[in-house]
Amino acid sequence: MDSPSRSSVIIVGAGISGISASKVLAEKGVDDIIILEASDRIGGRIRKEQFGGVSVELGAGWIAGVGGRESNPVWELATEAGLRTCLSDYSNARYNIYDRSGKIFPSGFRNVLCAMTKCYNQSFSYYYYIILILNFFFGCMFRTPKTPIELAIDFILHDFEMAEVEPISTYVDFGEREFLVADQRGYDCLLYKMAESFLFTSEGRILDGRLQLNKVVRELQHSRTGIRVITEDGCVYEANYVILSVSIGVLQSDLISFNPPLPRWKMEAIEKCDVMVYTKIFLKFPYKFWPSGPEKEFFIYAHERRGYYTFWQHMENAYPGSNILVVTLTNEESKRVEAQSDEETLIEAMAVIRDMFGPNIPDAIDILVPRWWNNRFQRGSYSNYPIISNLNVFHNIKAPVGRVFFTGEHTSERFNGYVHGGYLAGIDTGKALLEEMWKEKERKKENQSLLLEPLLALTGSLSLSQPDTVSNIHKCDIPTQLYLNGNLGIPEAICSPRGHIMTA
Numbered sequence: 123m124d125s126p127s128r129s130s131v132i133i134v135g136a137g138i139s140g141i142s143a144s145k146v147l148a149e150k151g152v153d154d155i156i157i158l159e160a161s162d163r164i165g166g167r168i169r170k171e172q173f174g175g176v177s178v179e180l181g182a183g184w185i186a187g188v189g190g191r192e193s194n195p196v197w198e199l200a201t202e203a204g205l206r207t208c209l210s211d212y213s214n215a216r217y218n219i220y221d222r223s224g225k226i227f228p229s230g231f232r233n234v235l236c237a238m239t240k241c242y243n244q245s246f247s248y249y250y251y252i253i254l255i256l257n258f259f260f261g262c263m264f265r266t267p268k269t270p271i272e273l274a275i276d277f278i279l280h281d282f283e284m285a286e287v288e289p290i291s292t293y294v295d296f297g298e299r300e301f302l303v304a305d306q307r308g309y310d311c312l313l314y315k316m317a318e319s320f321l322f323t324s325e326g327r328i329l330d331g332r333l334q335l336n337k338v339v340r341e342l343q344h345s346r347t348g349i350r351v352i353t354e355d356g357c358v359y360e361a362n363y364v365i366l367s368v369s370i371g372v373l374q375s376d377l378i379s380f381n382p383p384l385p386r387w388k389m390e391a392i393e394k395c396d397v398m399v400y401t402k403i404f405l406k407f408p409y410k411f412w413p414s415g416p417e418k419e420f421f422i423y424a425h426e427r428r429g430y431y432t433f434w435q436h437m438e439n440a441y442p443g444s445n446i447l448v449v450t451l452t453n454e455e456s457k458r459v460e461a462q463s464d465e466e467t468l469i470e471a472m473a474v475i476r477d478m479f480g481p482n483i484p485d486a487i488d489i490l491v492p493r494w495w496n497n498r499f500q501r502g503s504y505s506n507y508p509i510i511s512n513l514n515v516f517h518n519i520k521a522p523v524g525r526v527f528f529t530g531e532h533t534s535e536r537f538n539g540y541v542h543g544g545y546l547a548g549i550d551t552g553k554a555l556l557e558e559m560w561k562e563k564e565r566k567k568e569n570q571s572l573l574l575e576p577l578l579a580l581t582g583s584l585s586l587s588q589p590d591t592v593s594n595i596h597k598c599d600i601p602t603q604l605y606l607n608g609n610l611g612i613p614e615a616i617c618s619p620r621g622h623i624m625t626a
Contacts, residue, residue: 126358126359126360127360128348128360128361128362129154129155129156129359129360129361129362130147130152130154130155130361130362130363130559131147131152131154131155131156131361131362131363131364131365131555132155132156132157132158132349132351132359132361132363132364132365133155133156133157133158133364133365133367134158134339134342134351134364134365134366134367134368134378135158135159135160135166135366135367135368135530136157136159136164136165136166136313136333136335136367137164137165137166137167137168137313137367137530137544138165138166138168138312138313138541138544138545138548139166139367139529139530139531139533139544139545139547139548139551140157140159140166140365140367140529140548141157141164141313141316141317141548142316142544142545142546142547142548142549142552143365143367143529143548143549143551143552143555144157144320144548144552145316145317145319145320145548145552146548146549146552146553146556147552147555147556148319148320149319149320150556152556152559153320153332155332156332156334156359156361157332157333157334158334158337158339158351158353158359159333159334159335159336159337160336160337160338160339160499161335161336161499162335162336163310163335164310164313164314164317164328164333165309165310165313166181166367166369166500166544167181167182167369167494167500167503167504168181168182168308168309168310168312168313168541169181169310170308170309170310171490173404173406173446173488173490174404174406174444174445174446174488175444176306176437176441176444176446177305177306177307177308178402178404178437178446178448178490179303179308179309179402180402180490180492181492181494181503182309182541183302183303183309183402184210184300184301184302184303185197185200185207185300185301185303185541185542186292186293186296186300186540186541186542187292187293187295187296187297187298187299187300187540187542188296188297188299188300188301189296189297189298189299190293190294190295190296190297190298191295191297192295192296193296194296194297194542195542195545195546196312196541196542196545197296197301199312199315199316199545200301200303200312202315203311203312203315205303205305205307205309205311205312206303206304206305206306207301207302207303207304207305208301208302208304208439208440209299209300209301209302210300210301210302210419210420211416211417211419211420212300212420214416214417214418214419214420215278215420215421215422215433216422217417218413218417218418218420218421218422219271219274219421219422219423219424220421220422220423220424220477220478221270221271221424222270222424222425222477223477224477224478224479224480227271227424267428269424270424270425270426271424273424273425273426273427273428273429274422274423274424274425274428274432276428277428277429277432277433277452278422278432278433281429281452281453291536291537292537292540292542295536296542302439302440304440304441309541314326314328317333321333336355337353337354337355337357338353338354338355338377338499339351339352339353339354339377339378340352340353340354340377340378340379341378341379341380341381342364342366342378342379342380342381342526343381344364344380344381344382344523344524344525344526345524345525346524346525348360348361348362348525349361349362349363349364349525349526351364362525362559363525363526363527363555363558363559364525364526364527365527365528365529365551365552365555366378366526366527366528366529367529367530367548367551368499368530369397369500369501369502369505369530369532370392370395370397370502370505370519370530370532371397371500371501371502372498372499372500372501373392374392374393374395374397374501375498375501377498377499377501380526384523385523387518388518388519388521388523390518391514391515391518391519392519394507394508394515395505395506395507395515395519395532396505396506396507396508397501397502397503397504397505397506398452398453398502398503398504398505398506398539399452399453399456399457399494399495399502399503400450400451400452400456400494400503400504401450401451401452401455401456401459401460401491401492401493401494401503402448402449402450402492403448403449403450403451403459403467403471403489403490403491403492404446404447404448404489404490405446405447405448405449405468405471405475405486405488405489406444406445406446406486406487406488406489407445407446407447407483407484407486407487408445408484408487409445409484410436410438410445411479411483411484412436412447412479414436414438416439418436419435419436419438419439420433420434420435421434421435421478422434423474423477423478425474429451429452429453429454429455430455430474431449431451431470431471431474432449432450433449433450434447434448434449434450435447435448435449435450436448447475449471449474456494456495457495459491460491460493460494460495460496461496464489464491467489467491468486468489471486471489472485472486504531504532504538504539504540505530505531505532505538505539506538506539507538513535516533516535519532519533520533520535520547520551522554522558527551527554527555528551529547529548529550529551530544530547530548531543531544531547533547533550533551534546534547
């Protein structure tokens with residue numbers, strides 16, 4: 123069997139990092155690339171689905187960090203594409219905290235918070251301000267939360283909003299406003315717009331053979347001279363380099379085997395990164411029965427179990443008349459719900475909604491439960507580095523191993539966990555690989571010069587001792603012809619398990 127054709131670069135994963143890295147390479151003339159995507163679409167954890175007559179975002183759903191001193195690059199892409207968005211104001215959720223009897227907690231809470239807001243010093247971030255207020259009322263930041271309201275607040279601060287340490291780079295650099303994507307084309311239309319610039323498309327579909335869908339990479343062989351990738355369906359791809367644009371959860375799993383194994387320093391860094399699971403459950407109702415309006419979009423349910431169907435949102439601002447509620451679960455609650463049937467989840471969610479709004483509300487007519495944790499191509503929603511992490515962890519996760527380069531939001535030191543983090547990481551990795559390719563080219567030139575020098579010296583000697591014989595031959599002609607004919611230099615090779623030789 124003939125050896126497979128060899129590309130310059132294989133990109134594993136067609137999420138926003140893989141697409142942005144590929145675009146950087148193509149723009150610099152590296153167009154002999156192959157993008158291998160395990161699923162049947164591009165986008166990765168940016169994924170839309172039709173539900174209740176509208177397009178809902180199962181994964182990334184917001185553009186976070188808008189209106190600051192610098193422009194968020196994803197916001198720029200959205201503006202250029204005319205992406206429809208809605209401003210999300212989470213601050214009002216603190217006025218809409220329901221206990222299990224359906225009462226708003228507490229009755230005088232809103233008036234006191236409004237008075238404290240007038241004293242709010244803009245030099246602090248909004249999130250730090252919320253911490254101060256909640257600690258003033260409950261002291262729950264400095265002791266173990268026990269009551270339902272304390273547990274709900276602790277969940278909001280640590281699981282839903284406060285996965286990062288102050289100051290949060292996204293909000294410091296790009297601004298504190300967040301916009302929900304509410305476009306029937308989906309958030310992933312931004313990736314298709316990017317792909318159109320270097321892949322052949324027709325009527326919104328990517329028809330370029332360099333994008334291979336449903337290609338699950340299971341083995342990656344790497345050496346000093348090249349890369350060999352084997353997919354689940356037995357296809358073999360070879361290249362000079364590979365960019366791994368898979369999630370940190372996939373790197374921690376056994377989906378892709380490395381031969382030889384990744385070095386210890388790399389694996390230790392990968393294992394130190396936490397994987398967050400963030401699940402948005404969508405419920406469709408025959409009619410709207412909940413309070414609506416800008417100040418009612420987000421509301422909180424206080425339960426004895428921490429994180430139990432705590433954070434809710436209605437979709438009326440995004441899609442008026444859609445009659446859809448969304449509840450967000452994280453981590454252990456997400457994993458628990460993923461393991462049970464949608465019918466069981468619907469029963470639990472309806473019991474919570476009836477606690478808040480009474481027993482006479484209608485049953486939901488449909489439910490949509492994403493399963494990011496059990497998806498072997500994702501294994502979670504986004505990365506979350508422990509507070510004690512040092513810069514070496516970031517650097518080691520991002521650092522290439524020979525010809526294997528790594529990208530994704532988890533490789534972004536300042537914006538990990540965000541869409542713009544993945545986008546910028548892909549650009550950085552593409553540029554880093556271009557620089558390495560240039561260096562390799564220069565090294566080959568130097569090696570060729572070293573090989574040519576003895577022949578040049580020999581040719582010069584012949585010219586001096588036998589002027590009549592070689593008078594009509596330039597001293598560079600002989601080695602140049604030898605080089606062009608491939609008779610100079612030492613071919614580098616990888617021996618494949620099947621006995622094929624891959625020349626560099």
